[in-house]
Amino acid sequence: MERPRLLAVLVTAALAAGGLAATVQVSQAADSDLAHNGGFESGLDGWSCTAGSGAVVSAPVHGGSSALEATPAGSDYAQCAQTVTVKPGSAYTLSAWVQGSYVYLGAAGTGTTDVSTWTQSAGSWQQLRTSFTTGPATTSVRIYTHGWYGTGAYEADDVSLVGPGGDPVQLPATPGRPATGAITSGSVALSWAAVPGATGYTVYRDGAKDLSVNGTSATITGLAASTAYSFQVTATNSAGESAKSAAVTASTAASGGGGGGAGVLPAHALVGYLHSSFANGSGYTRMADVPDSWDVIDLAFGEPTSATSGDVRFSLCPAAECPGVESVADFKAAIKAKQAAGKKVLISIGGQNGQVQLTTTAARDTFVSSVSKIIDDYGLDGLDIDFEGHSLSLDTGDKDFRNPTTPVVVNLISALKTLKAKYGAGFVLTMAPETFFVQLGYQYYGSGPFGGQDPRAGAYLPVINALRDDLTLLHVQDYNSGSIMGLDNQYHSMGGADFHIAMTDMLLTGFPVAGDQSRMFAPLRPDQVAIGLPASTNAGNGYTSTADVNTALNCLTRKTDCGSYTTHGSWPDLRGLMAWSINWDLFSNQEFSRNFDAYFGG
Numbered sequence: 001m002e003r004p005r006l007l008a009v010l011v012t013a014a015l016a017a018g019g020l021a022a023t024v025q026v027s028q029a030a031d032s033d034l035a036h037n038g039g040f041e042s043g044l045d046g047w048s049c050t051a052g053s054g055a056v057v058s059a060p061v062h063g064g065s066s067a068l069e070a071t072p073a074g075s076d077y078a079q080c081a082q083t084v085t086v087k088p089g090s091a092y093t094l095s096a097w098v099q100g101s102y103v104y105l106g107a108a109g110t111g112t113t114d115v116s117t118w119t120q121s122a123g124s125w126q127q128l129r130t131s132f133t134t135g136p137a138t139t140s141v142r143i144y145t146h147g148w149y150g151t152g153a154y155e156a157d158d159v160s161l162v163g164p165g166g167d168p169v170q171l172p173a174t175p176g177r178p179a180t181g182a183i184t185s186g187s188v189a190l191s192w193a194a195v196p197g198a199t200g201y202t203v204y205r206d207g208a209k210d211l212s213v214n215g216t217s218a219t220i221t222g223l224a225a226s227t228a229y230s231f232q233v234t235a236t237n238s239a240g241e242s243a244k245s246a247a248v249t250a251s252t253a254a255s256g257g258g259g260g261g262a263g264v265l266p267a268h269a270l271v272g273y274l275h276s277s278f279a280n281g282s283g284y285t286r287m288a289d290v291p292d293s294w295d296v297i298d299l300a301f302g303e304p305t306s307a308t309s310g311d312v313r314f315s316l317c318p319a320a321e322c323p324g325v326e327s328v329a330d331f332k333a334a335i336k337a338k339q340a341a342g343k344k345v346l347i348s349i350g351g352q353n354g355q356v357q358l359t360t361t362a363a364r365d366t367f368v369s370s371v372s373k374i375i376d377d378y379g380l381d382g383l384d385i386d387f388e389g390h391s392l393s394l395d396t397g398d399k400d401f402r403n404p405t406t407p408v409v410v411n412l413i414s415a416l417k418t419l420k421a422k423y424g425a426g427f428v429l430t431m432a433p434e435t436f437f438v439q440l441g442y443q444y445y446g447s448g449p450f451g452g453q454d455p456r457a458g459a460y461l462p463v464i465n466a467l468r469d470d471l472t473l474l475h476v477q478d479y480n481s482g483s484i485m486g487l488d489n490q491y492h493s494m495g496g497a498d499f500h501i502a503m504t505d506m507l508l509t510g511f512p513v514a515g516d517q518s519r520m521f522a523p524l525r526p527d528q529v530a531i532g533l534p535a536s537t538n539a540g541n542g543y544t545s546t547a548d549v550n551t552a553l554n555c556l557t558r559k560t561d562c563g564s565y566t567t568h569g570s571w572p573d574l575r576g577l578m579a580w581s582i583n584w585d586l587f588s589n590q591e592f593s594r595n596f597d598a599y600f601g602g
Helices: 259-263 328-340 361-378 407-423 463-465 497-511 546-558 582-587 591-600
Strands: 031-033 052-057 066-070 079-084 092-108 116-132 138-148 154-164 177-183 188-191 198-206 209-213 219-220 228-237 248-251 269-276 296-304 342-349 382-386 428-431 510-511 514-519 530-534 576-580
Touching: 066 138, 079 219, 092 514, 116 514, 138 154, 138 514, 154 188, 154 463, 177 248, 188 228, 188 259, 188 530, 198 219, 269 591, 296 382, 296 428, 328 342, 342 514, 361 407, 382 510, 407 428, 407 463, 428 530, 497 530, 497 546, 546 591, 576 582, 576 591, 582 591
Parallel strands: 269 296, 269 576, 296 342, 342 382, 382 428, 530 576
Antiparallel strands: 031 154, 052 066, 066 154, 079 138, 092 116, 092 138, 092 154, 177 188, 188 219, 198 209, 198 228, 228 248, 510 514
């Protein structure tokens, strides 16, 4: 964040020429309709709908006497799916009749290219159709239909998968006992080992079915504080459901802390970076002189001693560079005074010049110990991650943001979870990635089959996803980024209200990663999201006028003044704004913070 810069997205395409041809051996076995109960005449037999979102209705129907009606709610997009046995190297046609807004039909696990198709608005029955060829070792695929966050119910009927049938599928084995992860006053995170042949898992709470998932982890929400719960897991595939695993018992925390430290902030918070360790044209600001408008003060920056050591140090700006800098003792005393007034003071790690790559577990452990030393020495409330540039990267192994394997990503997640566990529920954890590393994941993630895009595009997604239950705030830098595509599949240019509306809507609505409907990035809670902006025209490319800031807030919190972009909901609990920086705001006569106070009533 220290100096403005533009991130260029370089897309290259290598075109093969000169007689190369691919030969696909396709099975000639007799074709039949393999979808079980595709007309829903036998209720939901054979189908599994997320979060209990699906029901069978007698009207409207396309054929027969029944149809599926599924209703998205909250962070769930009402996916109903079944796993079908298929033959390797064979051609299949998938179709369904649907009604509603933003209705999707697709197939996952094909072994070649997973496919999906959708309709934005089907006021009456409309047929969706797509096709695929299975890979040389593929024996089952998952077919699904789903809606979209923030939309109404959709209907589906006469789902059909036509192609050669495969060999019978065996019932999966019983999963091992699940392990607990992050626990808050209202949620428990669980994980378990994968079961061969399983295509999904069901979590039971106190013996009753709670939710179904496709992966090997889940967070159970809506729990009562200070209460013990028992959890079991079963494995499922097209043959049925395994026996329940051994139970694990977990007790929720006492109420009042809030997940990820969210409850320690005001309903609407203003976050700002304080140039504590360096000088630039904005001038030095003493901690004691930070105006009361700022609820979270990020000390910029803790910087590494080398890119890969994991060792992070923090010191005040030298007096020769920053005339008027206070003593360390006065700085610490001012931090305590801010905290006594209800403010949170964090150490921010990284910045434009502070490259951190935790390539080894040794670097991870050094990162944890050195950051802990800073937090303890200055009596801070938490940590802000401002990794930019090459601090995060992906390799060809990280095609699924939900299961990262790249060491720098895995080690960062582990380090942050360790720090959260060490300091407890009140620990404030925030992140300030650039849009390139988050929202650009809607188009690209990783490299190779996603168009040769810079492999860092969307690289923050696995970190955010893994830490969503621990994360207090995500304030993406909506600047220094260039144009980014929104959920309307239109490019939006930074500096205007539409850019902030579109980028924030993506975080609060969720989106398919790299266009893959089977890999959805689930929405964050509105209290976890703040909009990142330059505080003045001097602070970065993408400065937004106060009028446009207010227009964006009106649209996102009240669904008024939305202009050309239609959001998927309204979020009055949106946490607030982040600014680079407190120093630049003071340099510009506090225009940014004064506007925030006026909008949210001080």
